[in-house]
Structure formats: structure tokens, C-alpha cells
Amino acid sequence: MSFDKIIDRRGSHCVKWDMMEQLYGVSSEDGLAMWVADMDFPPPQCVQDAVQAMLDHGIYGYFGDDSKYRAAIQWWMQTRHGWTIEPDWIFTTHGLVNGTAMCVDTFTEPGDGVVLFTPVYHAFAKVIKAADRKVVECLLANNEGRYEMDFDAYDAQMTGNEKMVILCSPHNPGGRVWTREELQGVADFARRHDLILVSDEIHHDLLFEGHRHIPMAQVDPDITDRLIMMTAVTKTFNIAGSHVGNVIIEDPDLRARFAKRMMGLGMSPNSFGLFMATAAYSPAGAAWVDDLMVYLESNRQLFDDSINAIPGLKSMPLEATYLAWVDFSGTGMSREDFTCRVEQDAKIAVNHGPTFGTGGDDFLRFNIAAPRAVIEDAVGRMQKAFADLQ
Numbered sequence: 266m267s268f269d270k271i272i273d274r275r276g277s278h279c280v281k282w283d284m285m286e287q288l289y290g291v292s293s294e295d296g297l298a299m300w301v302a303d304m305d306f307p308p309p310q311c312v313q314d315a316v317q318a319m320l321d322h323g324i325y326g327y328f329g330d331d332s333k334y335r336a337a338i339q340w341w342m343q344t345r346h347g348w349t350i351e352p353d354w355i356f357t358t359h360g361l362v363n364g365t366a367m368c369v370d371t372f373t374e375p376g377d378g379v380v381l382f383t384p385v386y387h388a389f390a391k392v393i394k395a396a397d398r399k400v401v402e403c404l405l406a407n408n409e410g411r412y413e414m415d416f417d418a419y420d421a422q423m424t425g426n427e428k429m430v431i432l433c434s435p436h437n438p439g440g441r442v443w444t445r446e447e448l449q450g451v452a453d454f455a456r457r458h459d460l461i462l463v464s465d466e467i468h469h470d471l472l473f474e475g476h477r478h479i480p481m482a483q484v485d486p487d488i489t490d491r492l493i494m495m496t497a498v499t500k501t502f503n504i505a506g507s508h509v510g511n512v513i514i515e516d517p518d519l520r521a522r523f524a525k526r527m528m529g530l531g532m533s534p535n536s537f538g539l540f541m542a543t544a545a546y547s548p549a550g551a552a553w554v555d556d557l558m559v560y561l562e563s564n565r566q567l568f569d570d571s572i573n574a575i576p577g578l579k580s581m582p583l584e585a586t587y588l589a590w591v592d593f594s595g596t597g598m599s600r601e602d603f604t605c606r607v608e609q610d611a612k613i614a615v616n617h618g619p620t621f622g623t624g625g626d627d628f629l630r631f632n633i634a635a636p637r638a639v640i641e642d643a644v645g646r647m648q649k650a651f652a653d654l655q
């Protein structure tokens with residue numbers, strides 16, 4: 266399959282294209298959708314075949330015996346990430362936003378503080394606030410276009426009311442692949458302040474050359490008794506609509522608490538997600554991800570070179586993810602002004618920086634997981650919209 270093929274997603278109930286006009290005022294007729302984090306590529310043939318086999322069979326009843334599914338997850342974590350897990354550590358939630366909400370619900374109480382390193386994926390704060398917990402923002406330092414942590418500052422901020430910290434690893438937005446030292450710093454921080462550590466590793470497969478993701482569970486064996494790992498097949502293989510995510514818990518006590526909450530809410534996954542995940546976590550799926558990352562690398566280069574050539578704009582160098590995080594502060598324009606140019610002049614729907622929390626004000630996030638021609642079109646529009654700066 267060539268990633269160059271343009272597939273028209275409009276009119277398919279695709280949030281990214283079919284909601285852009287309503288939410289951003291950018292028409293899908295002549296605009297480009299570069300916001301929601303899904304890709305404009307079909308998944309690998311092995312996944313399509315799994316869905317086709319379901320259709321061919323034609324009965325969609327209750328799913329039983331998920332041993333192959335669990336074995337596939339085990340195989341993927343071992344071969345792609347060097348992480349050994351047991352089948353009974355795995356829970357399947359309705360995606361990882363749901364997984365996050367389940368963790369907040371199970372392991373904290375209303376009024377408790379939940380620490381986030383901001384700017385960070387916006388749904389974390391949404392679920393924390395909706396559950397009547399408090400978001401505690403620990404700001405990432407932007408050191409010459411690279412997000413870094415400052416644990417001395419975070420220690421000084423803690424009040425004792427905090428019960429959980431949620432890490433995004435690799436980081437969205439900004440695309441950092443945290444180093445072993447940084448991850449150890451997070452583990453130590455969680456221990457110092459007696460926090461449950463939730464590590465959302467949904468972007469762990471989307472790594473650019475030269476970067477290696479380290480699962481938090483591999484960093485520090487003594488963190489297990491407070492660690493909740495979250496992974497998903499959906500971001501890697503572009504099957505987010507199947508809404509499956511994995512919460513992986515080694516510690517038996519934490520696991521029992523989580524299992525009870527899942528039971529209490531009557532949660533169980535849909536069969537489409539389980540069939541797709543089992544097919545994706547395979548050698549054929551792995552080969553597709555390798556090809557995908559080669560393609561995305563070229564998109565990233567094209568996007569960054571073109572955006573960075575516009576005076577005042579700076580795209581953060583991505584180590585992982587396909588979500589380019591562009592800093593407009595160098596233009597001296599107001600947020601309204603640069604956003605208006607992107608949306609109204611260039612007609613590109615993007616995510617607004619402030620939705621990611623404190624630290625995001627000067628930024629817009631562009632999804633670059635699209636056929637090359639779309640990226641070429643997008644950067645051409647951007648150059649035109651900011652032509653007066655050249």
C-alpha cells in the first residue's frame with residue numbers, strides 16, 4: 266500500500282474532516298484537516314483482512330476466549346519494546362481516554378489533585394475536571410525548542426493533596442521521547458510525593474529514527490506498586506474508531522481494585538476492536554509500522570523545513586508522534602492573529618495551543634500523518650498566509 270494515496274474521508278462520519286467547519290469554521294470543501302490525532306491512511310492489510318473475515322462470517326455476537334488477543338499484546342510488548350508482561354495484567358478499556366478516567370475514578374477521590382506536565386494532551390484535564398478532581402499543572406520548560414522537566418520546581422509546588430501523576434510518554438504535544446534519566450526522575454517524583462503513576466504510552470510505536478522508547482515499567486522495578494501502564498493498538502494502526510485501549514497493571518492490589526471498578530461499571534470490549542488488535546500486533550503489522558515511520562519521517566522533514574523557513578515560526582523537532590507543535594511567538598503576532606491566518610487564510614484546521622494547558626498559548630498543533638501531497642499543499646498555504654514575513 267502506498268501512503269501517497271489520497272482517500273476522501275469527507276462524509277464518512279470522520280470527526281477530523283466532518284466536524285472541522287462546525288468547530289473551526291474551516292470548510293472541508295477547500296480546507297485541510299490537520300487537527301484530530303488520527304491518520305489519513307488505511308491500516309495494514311492484516312487488519313483489513315481481520316475485519317473482512319468478520320464480515321464474511323456475518324454474525325457479530327458476544328466475544329469469548331481472548332487468549333489470542335492477550336498473547337498478541339504480550340508478543341508486541343516483548344518484541345517491539347523489550348517489555349515482558351503477563352496476560353492477566355491486561356485490562357481492555359474503551360480506549361485510553363476511558364482508561365485515564367477509570368484510573369482517576371479508581372485510585373483518587375473527589376477533590377484530590379492530579380499532576381500533569383503541561384502542555385499535554387487535553388483530554389487528561391477534561392476527565393480529571395469532570396470527575397471533580399483538581400488539575401495540578403507542572404510546567405515543562407521549553408529549553409530551545411525541547412521540553413524538559415524541572416523536578417525542583419515541581420517539588421516546591423506539591424501541597425500533599427496530590428494523589429496521582431499522569432505522564433504522557435512519548436509526549437503529546439512536542440514529541441519528546443523521555444530519556445531513562447527523565448523517566449527515573451518521574452518515578453522518584455511519584456515516590457517522593459506518594460502518587461499513583463499513570464504512564465500513557467499510546468504513542469510508543471511512533472518513533473523517529475535514533476529514538477528508543479523506554480516503557481516506564483522497565484525503568485525502575487521499585488515503582489511497580491504504584492504504576493499503571495496504558496498502551497493502545499489504535500494510535501499505531503489508525504483504528505481509533507474501534508475504541509480499545511489497554512491498562513496494564515502488574516501489582517496485584519492495584520489490579521484487584523481496577524478489576525472491581527471495571528466490573529462495577531459492567532465494562533467489556535467490542536469484538537471488532539479485539540479482532541483488529543490481534544491482527545495488528547503481528548509481524549505483518551510490525552513491518553507496516555516500520556514503513557509508516559519512514560514515510561512520516563519524510564513528511565516531518567518537508568513540514569519542518571518549510572515551516573521553519575517562515576521567519577518567526579518554529580516547529581519543535583519531533584522525536585516521536587506525528588503531531589507537529591509549531592511555536593508562533595517569534596512572529597510577534599497575537600494568538601488571534603496567527604490563528605486567524607492559519608484557519609481563515611490558509612484554511613487549515615489545527616488544534617489550538619491553550620487547550621493543552623499552561624504553556625501552550627503560542628502554539629498550534631498540526632497533524633502531519635497524511636499523504637505527501639496534502640503536506641505539500643499545507644506548507645504552501647502556510648507560506649502564502651505568512652508571505653509578508655518573508
Ligand SMILES: Cc1ncc(COP(=O)(O)O)c(C=O)c1O
Pocket residue numbers: 302359360361362363386433437465467468497499505508509510
Ligand atoms: C496521549 C494520548 N492518550 C490518549 C489518546 C486517545 O486515546 P483513545 O482514542 O484510546 O481514547 C490520545 C489521542 O490523541 C493521546 O494523544
